Amino acid sequence: MTPGVRPLIAGNWKMHGSLSEARALAGAVAEGKVQGAELLVCPPFPYLLPVQGALAGSTVALGAQDCHAAAKGAHTGDISAPMLKDCGAGFVILGHSERRADHGEDDAAVRAKAEAVLAEGLVPVVCVGESEAQRLSGEAEAVVAGQLAGSLPEGFAQAHGVVAYEPVWAIGTGRTPTEDDIAAMHARIRAELAARFGAAGGTLRILYGGSVKPGNAKAILALPHVDGALVGGASLVAADFLAIASAV
Protein backbone atom coordinates (compact mmCIF):
# COMPACT_ATOMS: atom_id res chain seq x y z
CA MET A 1 0.00 0.00 0.00
CA THR A 2 1.19 3.52 -0.70
CA PRO A 3 0.93 5.70 2.43
CA GLY A 4 -1.91 8.21 2.26
CA VAL A 5 -3.52 6.59 -0.79
CA ARG A 6 -7.09 5.25 -0.48
CA PRO A 7 -7.09 1.73 -1.88
CA LEU A 8 -9.44 0.78 -4.72
CA ILE A 9 -10.98 -2.65 -5.07
CA ALA A 10 -12.48 -2.96 -8.55
CA GLY A 11 -14.67 -5.75 -9.85
CA ASN A 12 -14.51 -6.57 -13.55
CA TRP A 13 -17.64 -8.58 -14.27
CA LYS A 14 -16.61 -9.14 -17.91
CA MET A 15 -19.40 -10.74 -20.03
CA HIS A 16 -20.99 -12.63 -17.15
CA GLY A 17 -24.39 -12.78 -15.55
CA SER A 18 -27.98 -11.89 -16.34
CA LEU A 19 -29.79 -8.66 -15.58
CA SER A 20 -31.31 -10.05 -12.41
CA GLU A 21 -27.94 -11.44 -11.29
CA ALA A 22 -26.27 -8.08 -11.96
CA ARG A 23 -28.87 -6.26 -9.87
CA ALA A 24 -28.57 -8.76 -7.04
CA LEU A 25 -24.77 -8.70 -7.07
CA ALA A 26 -24.63 -4.91 -7.06
CA GLY A 27 -27.17 -4.78 -4.24
CA ALA A 28 -25.17 -7.22 -2.15
CA VAL A 29 -21.93 -5.31 -2.74
CA ALA A 30 -23.68 -2.04 -1.84
CA GLU A 31 -24.84 -3.53 1.44
CA GLY A 32 -21.29 -4.64 2.33
CA LYS A 33 -20.36 -1.29 3.88
CA VAL A 34 -16.62 -1.80 3.56
CA GLN A 35 -14.69 0.91 5.40
CA GLY A 36 -11.05 0.81 4.38
CA ALA A 37 -11.28 0.87 0.59
CA GLU A 38 -13.16 2.46 -2.26
CA LEU A 39 -15.23 -0.12 -4.15
CA LEU A 40 -15.91 -0.12 -7.88
CA VAL A 41 -18.01 -2.49 -9.97
CA CYS A 42 -17.79 -2.68 -13.76
CA PRO A 43 -20.76 -4.55 -15.24
CA PRO A 44 -21.41 -5.26 -18.93
CA PHE A 45 -22.71 -2.20 -20.83
CA PRO A 46 -26.44 -3.15 -20.85
CA TYR A 47 -26.43 -3.44 -17.08
CA LEU A 48 -24.87 -0.07 -16.28
CA LEU A 49 -28.16 1.72 -15.63
CA PRO A 50 -29.82 -1.03 -13.60
CA VAL A 51 -26.64 -1.49 -11.58
CA GLN A 52 -26.51 2.25 -11.03
CA GLY A 53 -30.01 1.94 -9.59
CA ALA A 54 -29.00 -0.95 -7.35
CA LEU A 55 -26.03 1.06 -6.05
CA ALA A 56 -28.07 4.19 -5.33
CA GLY A 57 -27.41 5.55 -1.87
CA SER A 58 -24.20 3.55 -1.46
CA THR A 59 -20.60 4.69 -1.89
CA VAL A 60 -19.81 1.94 -4.42
CA ALA A 61 -18.64 3.46 -7.70
CA LEU A 62 -19.74 2.37 -11.16
CA GLY A 63 -17.43 1.75 -14.10
CA ALA A 64 -17.40 0.38 -17.63
CA GLN A 65 -15.09 -2.14 -19.25
CA ASP A 66 -14.16 -0.26 -22.43
CA CYS A 67 -15.16 2.66 -24.64
CA HIS A 68 -14.57 4.00 -28.14
CA ALA A 69 -11.96 6.71 -28.73
CA ALA A 70 -14.47 8.97 -30.49
CA ALA A 71 -17.15 10.91 -28.64
CA LYS A 72 -19.76 10.06 -31.28
CA GLY A 73 -20.07 8.91 -34.87
CA ALA A 74 -20.67 6.02 -37.24
CA HIS A 75 -19.20 3.21 -35.14
CA THR A 76 -21.76 0.42 -35.09
CA GLY A 77 -21.77 -1.54 -31.88
CA ASP A 78 -19.46 0.80 -30.00
CA ILE A 79 -20.06 2.91 -26.89
CA SER A 80 -18.61 6.37 -26.25
CA ALA A 81 -17.26 7.93 -23.09
CA PRO A 82 -20.07 10.55 -23.01
CA MET A 83 -22.62 7.70 -23.13
CA LEU A 84 -20.90 6.00 -20.22
CA LYS A 85 -20.90 9.23 -18.26
CA ASP A 86 -24.62 9.60 -19.01
CA CYS A 87 -25.18 6.16 -17.48
CA GLY A 88 -23.38 7.10 -14.28
CA ALA A 89 -19.99 5.54 -14.89
CA GLY A 90 -17.12 7.28 -13.13
CA PHE A 91 -14.37 4.90 -14.24
CA VAL A 92 -13.54 3.05 -17.46
CA ILE A 93 -11.28 0.00 -17.67
CA LEU A 94 -9.08 0.27 -20.77
CA GLY A 95 -6.53 -2.00 -22.41
CA HIS A 96 -7.53 -5.15 -20.55
CA SER A 97 -5.48 -8.02 -21.96
CA GLU A 98 -8.67 -9.69 -23.18
CA ARG A 99 -9.43 -6.63 -25.29
CA ARG A 100 -5.82 -6.40 -26.45
CA ALA A 101 -6.05 -10.07 -27.51
CA ASP A 102 -9.67 -10.28 -28.75
CA HIS A 103 -9.80 -6.91 -30.50
CA GLY A 104 -6.17 -6.25 -31.36
CA GLU A 105 -6.00 -3.12 -29.22
CA ASP A 106 -2.48 -1.77 -29.08
CA ASP A 107 -0.99 0.89 -26.83
CA ALA A 108 -1.89 3.70 -29.23
CA ALA A 109 -5.54 2.59 -29.28
CA VAL A 110 -5.61 2.39 -25.50
CA ARG A 111 -4.11 5.86 -25.23
CA ALA A 112 -6.71 7.30 -27.62
CA LYS A 113 -9.48 5.74 -25.55
CA ALA A 114 -7.93 7.07 -22.36
CA GLU A 115 -7.90 10.56 -23.88
CA ALA A 116 -11.61 10.20 -24.64
CA VAL A 117 -12.26 9.15 -21.05
CA LEU A 118 -10.28 12.08 -19.68
CA ALA A 119 -12.18 14.48 -21.93
CA GLU A 120 -15.37 13.47 -20.12
CA GLY A 121 -13.85 13.86 -16.67
CA LEU A 122 -13.98 10.10 -16.07
CA VAL A 123 -11.14 8.08 -14.56
CA PRO A 124 -9.30 5.62 -16.81
CA VAL A 125 -8.15 2.32 -15.31
CA VAL A 126 -5.39 1.34 -17.73
CA CYS A 127 -4.32 -2.30 -17.71
CA VAL A 128 -0.78 -3.44 -18.45
CA GLY A 129 0.93 -6.79 -18.03
CA GLU A 130 3.30 -9.26 -19.59
CA SER A 131 2.64 -12.65 -21.18
CA GLU A 132 4.07 -15.77 -19.64
CA ALA A 133 6.73 -16.00 -22.37
CA GLN A 134 7.79 -12.43 -21.65
CA ARG A 135 8.00 -13.17 -17.91
CA LEU A 136 10.08 -16.31 -18.52
CA SER A 137 12.48 -14.48 -20.81
CA GLY A 138 13.07 -11.73 -18.25
CA GLU A 139 11.34 -9.03 -20.28
CA ALA A 140 8.37 -8.42 -17.97
CA GLU A 141 9.42 -5.06 -16.55
CA ALA A 142 10.55 -3.69 -19.91
CA VAL A 143 7.28 -4.79 -21.53
CA VAL A 144 5.19 -3.12 -18.84
CA ALA A 145 7.29 0.06 -18.96
CA GLY A 146 6.72 0.18 -22.71
CA GLN A 147 2.97 -0.31 -22.29
CA LEU A 148 2.84 2.52 -19.76
CA ALA A 149 4.77 4.85 -22.05
CA GLY A 150 2.48 4.04 -24.96
CA SER A 151 -0.89 3.81 -23.23
CA LEU A 152 -0.98 6.64 -20.70
CA PRO A 153 -2.00 10.04 -22.08
CA GLU A 154 -0.92 13.45 -20.88
CA GLY A 155 -3.34 14.52 -18.17
CA PHE A 156 -3.52 11.01 -16.74
CA ALA A 157 -2.06 12.06 -13.41
CA GLN A 158 -4.18 15.19 -12.99
CA ALA A 159 -7.26 13.00 -13.51
CA HIS A 160 -6.07 10.57 -10.84
CA GLY A 161 -5.84 7.80 -13.42
CA VAL A 162 -5.41 4.25 -12.18
CA VAL A 163 -2.93 1.65 -13.46
CA ALA A 164 -3.76 -2.04 -13.13
CA TYR A 165 -0.84 -4.46 -13.37
CA GLU A 166 -2.30 -7.70 -14.64
CA PRO A 167 0.13 -10.38 -15.77
CA VAL A 168 -1.74 -12.03 -18.64
CA TRP A 169 -0.83 -15.52 -17.46
CA ALA A 170 -2.35 -14.90 -14.01
CA ILE A 171 -5.79 -13.83 -15.25
CA GLY A 172 -8.41 -16.45 -14.54
CA THR A 173 -5.81 -19.18 -14.06
CA GLY A 174 -5.52 -19.39 -10.29
CA ARG A 175 -1.80 -18.64 -10.66
CA THR A 176 -0.15 -15.50 -9.32
CA PRO A 177 3.38 -14.11 -9.43
CA THR A 178 5.41 -14.43 -6.25
CA GLU A 179 5.00 -11.63 -3.75
CA ASP A 180 8.55 -10.52 -4.57
CA ASP A 181 7.71 -10.35 -8.27
CA ILE A 182 4.52 -8.35 -7.64
CA ALA A 183 6.40 -5.96 -5.36
CA ALA A 184 9.22 -5.52 -7.89
CA MET A 185 6.82 -4.79 -10.73
CA HIS A 186 4.78 -2.32 -8.68
CA ALA A 187 7.99 -0.54 -7.64
CA ARG A 188 8.97 -0.32 -11.32
CA ILE A 189 5.55 1.03 -12.28
CA ARG A 190 5.77 3.60 -9.47
CA ALA A 191 9.18 4.68 -10.76
CA GLU A 192 7.84 5.02 -14.31
CA LEU A 193 4.87 7.08 -13.10
CA ALA A 194 7.09 9.34 -11.02
CA ALA A 195 9.52 9.83 -13.90
CA ARG A 196 6.70 10.76 -16.27
CA PHE A 197 4.35 12.70 -14.00
CA GLY A 198 6.57 13.92 -11.17
CA ALA A 199 5.17 14.14 -7.65
CA ALA A 200 1.63 13.37 -8.89
CA GLY A 201 2.87 10.01 -10.13
CA GLY A 202 3.86 9.12 -6.61
CA THR A 203 0.28 8.88 -5.41
CA LEU A 204 -1.53 7.38 -8.41
CA ARG A 205 -3.17 4.08 -7.54
CA ILE A 206 -1.52 0.95 -8.89
CA LEU A 207 -3.78 -2.10 -8.67
CA TYR A 208 -2.72 -5.72 -8.90
CA GLY A 209 -4.97 -8.04 -10.91
CA GLY A 210 -4.78 -11.74 -11.68
CA SER A 211 -6.41 -14.49 -9.61
CA VAL A 212 -6.95 -12.35 -6.51
CA LYS A 213 -9.09 -14.34 -4.07
CA PRO A 214 -10.06 -13.95 -0.42
CA GLY A 215 -7.24 -16.34 0.48
CA ASN A 216 -4.38 -14.38 -1.10
CA ALA A 217 -5.74 -10.82 -0.92
CA LYS A 218 -4.28 -9.85 2.44
CA ALA A 219 -0.72 -10.76 1.49
CA ILE A 220 -0.93 -9.11 -1.93
CA LEU A 221 -2.60 -5.93 -0.67
CA ALA A 222 0.05 -5.53 2.02
CA LEU A 223 2.84 -5.21 -0.55
CA PRO A 224 4.43 -1.79 -1.16
CA HIS A 225 2.85 0.17 -4.04
CA VAL A 226 -0.09 -2.25 -4.28
CA ASP A 227 -2.96 0.21 -3.85
CA GLY A 228 -5.82 -2.17 -4.45
CA ALA A 229 -6.92 -4.93 -6.78
CA LEU A 230 -8.69 -5.48 -10.07
CA VAL A 231 -10.73 -8.62 -9.50
CA GLY A 232 -12.34 -10.77 -12.19
CA GLY A 233 -13.79 -14.13 -11.18
CA ALA A 234 -14.01 -13.45 -7.46
CA SER A 235 -15.92 -10.22 -8.07
CA LEU A 236 -18.91 -12.26 -9.26
CA VAL A 237 -19.50 -13.57 -5.74
CA ALA A 238 -20.41 -10.70 -3.43
CA ALA A 239 -19.06 -12.40 -0.32
CA ASP A 240 -15.69 -13.04 -2.00
CA PHE A 241 -15.45 -9.51 -3.39
CA LEU A 242 -16.28 -8.03 0.00
CA ALA A 243 -13.82 -10.34 1.72
CA ILE A 244 -11.08 -9.11 -0.63
CA ALA A 245 -12.05 -5.50 0.08
CA SER A 246 -12.02 -6.18 3.80
CA ALA A 247 -8.47 -7.56 3.54
CA VAL A 248 -7.11 -4.07 2.88
Ligand code: PEP
Ligand atom coordinates in the same frame (compact mmCIF):
# COMPACT_ATOMS: atom_id res chain seq x y z
C1 PEP B 1 -9.26 -9.62 -14.74
O1 PEP B 1 -9.74 -10.13 -15.73
O2 PEP B 1 -9.11 -8.40 -14.69
C2 PEP B 1 -8.88 -10.49 -13.63
C3 PEP B 1 -8.02 -10.05 -12.77
O3 PEP B 1 -9.46 -11.74 -13.61
P1 PEP B 1 -9.28 -12.85 -12.45
O4 PEP B 1 -9.40 -12.16 -11.13
O5 PEP B 1 -10.41 -13.82 -12.70
O6 PEP B 1 -7.94 -13.47 -12.63
